[in-house]
Amino acid sequence: MSRRMSKTGRDRLETAIYATISVVSVLVFWHVFSVHMLKNEFILPSPMQVIGGLERLTLGYLGGNLLYHTGSSLLIVITGYLIGLGIGIPLGIMMAWHEPVNRIIGPVVAVLRPIPTPAWIPLAILWFGIGMSGKVFVIILSAMVPCIFNSFTAIRETPRELLDAARTMGAGKRTLLFEVAIPSGLPTIVAGMRIALGNAWATIVAAELVAASAGLGFLILAGYRNFEAPVMAAGIISIAIVGLIMNFAFQWFESRITPWRESEER
Amino acid sequence: MAMEQDTGNDLSFQNLGMVYEARTGSVAALDGFSFDVRANEFITIVGPSGCGKSTLLQVTSGLQAPTSGKALLNGRSITGPSPDKAMVFQSFSLFPWKPVKQNIEFGLRVSGMSRAERDELVDYYIGVTGLTGFENHYPRQLSGGMQQRVAIARALAMRPRVLLMDEPFAALDAMNRTLMQEELVRIWSEHKPTVLFITHSVEEAVYMADKVLVMTKRPGRLKCTIDINAEIGCAHWRTQPIDEVLLVPKFQELRHRVWEEVRAEIEVNA
Ligand SMILES: Nc1ncnc2c1ncn2[C@@H]1O[C@H](COP(=O)(O)OP(=O)(O)O)[C@@H](O)[C@H]1O
Ligand SMILES: [Mg+2]
Numbered sequence: 418m419s420r421r422m423s424k425t426g427r428d429r430l431e432t433a434i435y436a437t438i439s440v441v442s443v444l445v446f447w448h449v450f451s452v453h454m455l456k457n458e459f460i461l462p463s464p465m466q467v468i469g470g471l472e473r474l475t476l477g478y479l480g481g482n483l484l485y486h487t488g489s490s491l492l493i494v495i496t497g498y499l500i501g502l503g504i505g506i507p508l509g510i511m512m513a514w515h516e517p518v519n520r521i522i523g524p525v526v527a528v529l530r531p532i533p534t535p536a537w538i539p540l541a542i543l544w545f546g547i548g549m550s551g552k553v554f555v556i557i558l559s560a561m562v563p564c565i566f567n568s569f570t571a572i573r574e575t576p577r578e579l580l581d582a583a584r585t586m587g588a589g590k591r592t593l594l595f596e597v598a599i600p601s602g603l604p605t606i607v608a609g610m611r612i613a614l615g616n617a618w619a620t621i622v623a624a625e626l627v628a629a630s631a632g633l634g635f636l637i638l639a640g641y642r643n644f645e646a647p648v649m650a651a652g653i654i655s656i657a658i659v660g661l662i663m664n665f666a667f668q669w670f671e672s673r674i675t676p677w678r679e680s681e682e683r
Numbered sequence: 684m685a686m687e688q689d690t691g692n693d694l695s696f697q698n699l700g701m702v703y704e705a706r707t708g709s710v711a712a713l714d715g716f717s718f719d720v721r722a723n724e725f726i727t728i729v730g731p732s733g734c735g736k737s738t739l740l741q742v743t744s745g746l747q748a749p750t751s752g753k754a755l756l757n758g759r760s761i762t763g764p765s766p767d768k769a770m771v772f773q774s775f776s777l778f779p780w781k782p783v784k785q786n787i788e789f790g791l792r793v794s795g796m797s798r799a800e801r802d803e804l805v806d807y808y809i810g811v812t813g814l815t816g817f818e819n820h821y822p823r824q825l826s827g828g829m830q831q832r833v834a835i836a837r838a839l840a841m842r843p844r845v846l847l848m849d850e851p852f853a854a855l856d857a858m859n860r861t862l863m864q865e866e867l868v869r870i871w872s873e874h875k876p877t878v879l880f881i882t883h884s885v886e887e888a889v890y891m892a893d894k895v896l897v898m899t900k901r902p903g904r905l906k907c908t909i910d911i912n913a914e915i916g917c918a919h920w921r922t923q924p925i926d927e928v929l930l931v932p933k934f935q936e937l938r939h940r941v942w943e944e945v946r947a948e949i950e951v952n953a
Contacts, residue, residue: 582776585744586790586841587766596789600780620853677821 457516462647467654470640470647474655478648479639480631487659490621490632493549493654498617505561509568511578519569524563528640534559534616535623547628552621559620560613567609571602582626618660633659648663693757693877694720694743700751701738701901709761712738713749714902723875727888730898731949736881739903740847741874743879744770756845766794769843769876773850775834777822784809784818787837794841808836811870817836828859839870846876850883861925864890868921887944890928891921893939897944907944909937 444464451463458466474483481489512519512526537555545551575598583597599606625634633656642649672679699716702709712735720726728736741747745764754761754769777786789819791801809815812832817846822830831851838846841862851867852860868891871878882888888895895909912919914937920928928934 557741576776578772578774578776579778581744581746581764582770582772582778583789583793584746584764585766585770586837587764587794588790589793592793596793597778600778603780675780677823 431536454526459644459646462650466647467650470645470649470651471654473648474636475536475650478636485656486631486633486636487655490625490633491659493552493632494617494621497553497621498560498614500553501557501560501613501617502564504557505564505613506568506570506606506609508561509513509606510572510599512565513569513572514598526562529558530562530566534562534620538620541624542628543587547630552624552629555605555620555624557619559616563612563616564609568602568606571605571609572598574605575601604678607671607674611671614667615660618656618663622656682683685852693722694879695755695758696739696743696752697755698752699739699742699754701735701742701747702750711902711941713742713904715904716898718747718896718905718908718924720877720879720916722877725871725878725880725891726896726911727882727892727894728896729882729885729888729945730899730903731945732845732883733901734901734948735899735903736743737849740770740849740879743845744768744847746770747854766790766841767844769838769841770847771831771834771838771846771848771851773853775822775827775830775854777830777837779822779835782819783814783833786822786833787840789837804840804842805836808840811839811873812836813866826859827854829855831855831863835867835870839874839876842874843876846871846878848878848880850881852887853883853935860884860887864925867891872922872947885938885945886925886929889934889938889941890925891920895941897941897948900948906948909941911937 448464448492451458451461455461462470471483474486476482478486508522512522534555537558541551541554545554570595576590579597579601580593583593588596621632622634622637625632626638629635629638633652636655637649640646640652696716696718699713700711701713702711716735716739728739730736738747742749743756745761745768748762761768778789781789787808788801788805791804796804809818812835814829814832814836817825817829818945822833825833831854835851838848852863855863864887880888880891889909889911892911895911897906897909898904899906915933920931920934
């Protein structure tokens with residue numbers, strides 16, 4: 418049985434303790450190394466200097482405060498992500514369900530899949546300029562491809578017996594798709610959405626490093642241009658924090674949309 | 684369309700043959716299987732593994748078309764799956780994303796039954812199969828025995844004309860298996876659908892059946908039929924607990940006879 422280990426309160430406490438120990442030791446090592454050994458704040462600022470950098474960002478840096486830049490990145494990510502899901506999931510499902518669709522679109526997807534999305538950024542700028550639309554375009558690509566792939570696999574791997582069982586109970590083709598194949602594949606589809614979110618977040622930062630006038634990637638690049646390592650580090654930390662929050666939000670979403678899987682962990 | 688003769692039977696298999704085309708060559712799973720089943724009969728089928736028992740059920744359910752011969756239900760050729768032929772699979776085949784109640788109600792909802800009617804039927808079968816209190820559990824939260832009850836309730840709720848069961852108790856432990864055998868007989872006797880029940884257990888076959896069919900080794904044909912009712916001559920023993928029936932000399936004799944027939948088929952291979 419592939420039953421996962423049960424999560425008791427005791428286990429949770431242990432996890433929290435280990436997490437704290439690991440984060441604190443990295444901070445201590447970082448502090449000791451930067452303040453007492455390297456002593457070069459242009460290359461590696463100390464944790465305290467980074468907090469100072471974060472403080473500067475919150476007060477406002479190059480056209481807006483931290484919230485403004487975060488919001489700018491998030492707006493693009495969410496727009497592109499949702500469009501990417503909206504195209505990718507139905508497309509993957511259609512490809513799996515209708516063989517002709519797969520024959521036509523499958524080869525295109527097979528070619529797109531191994532291209533790391535950042536490779537598209539210069540071309541997107543050429544096509545759409547450095548504004549929002551070029552970035553939304555690459556985010557759509559970054560989110561769409563894993564969604565197509567996972568949705569396709571999810572539907573193709575619907576257990577034959579479940580389809581057979583539904584057919585013996587009188588289910589037609591539509592019912593088989595919407596009430597058997599899609600719910601059966603939902604965990605895999607949602608896993609694709611999770612990969613897509615990570616991709617999208619990585620891609621927006623990359624895109625803002627190339628060309629932008631706002632956003633967290635833009636902040637990092639600005640910090641680099643102004644020789645302000647604390648600003649760069651603060652930008653990285655902001656990216657990490659937003660990424661973490663997105664992950665938690667996603668976990669919550671996952672447990673809501675596939676509640677039957679949580680019961681495995683009892 | 685070819686004229687189909689009505690044999691007056693519920694199910695009729697006429698010279699049924701099935702050849703699978705696989706990459707490694709073709710496999711004849713059934714060859715010349717013929718048998719007529721009367722309405723309300725409880726038929727158990729035994730035979731060496733790989734002799735085509737599951738194939739026979741797949742053809743009866745309409746999930747697969749035979750490559751030769753035909754299968755008739757009520758005089759009509761079986762052309763596809765339909766709710767009047769319910770199937771209980773060995774691996775339960777429950778929908779993991781649906782709680783017990785929704786699993787059982789699936790077929791009724793698909794067939795367009797109103798909510799009130801559905802509720803009444805589902806509640807009835809939840810009660811009959813001993814699932815009361817588990818309506819909102821997901822299949823994974825249930826033991827194997829309970830999951831199999833859900834699968835049976837789901838099939839029965841369709842009130843099928845034919846109930847097809849492919850080694851339904853194979854995954855259960857010995858105690859649950861005995862309980863389920865007795866309960867199935869009890870539940871079945873309420874509406875008496877025609878049953879085709881595949882099993883590896885000769886004891887189970889002889890305990891529950893009106894007739895036991897023994898199949899030959901692959902390609903499967905009917906080897907012999909043992910008419911349990913005729914052999915017993917009086918009231919069927921399946922209404923009594925198994926542990927008592929096990930002591931009945933006639934039961935032991937029939938069990939022995941069926942086993943000898945099956946064993947001969949297995950030993951031909953060896
Ligand atoms: N879909 C299939 N494709 C190819 N061969 C199959 C298929 N299903 C069953 N067979 C073969 O047909 C034979 C009969 O199978 P089956 O009906 O499952 O036997 P049983 O249920 O009696 O064990 C076996 O040799 C099996 O390998
Ligand atoms: Mg079988």
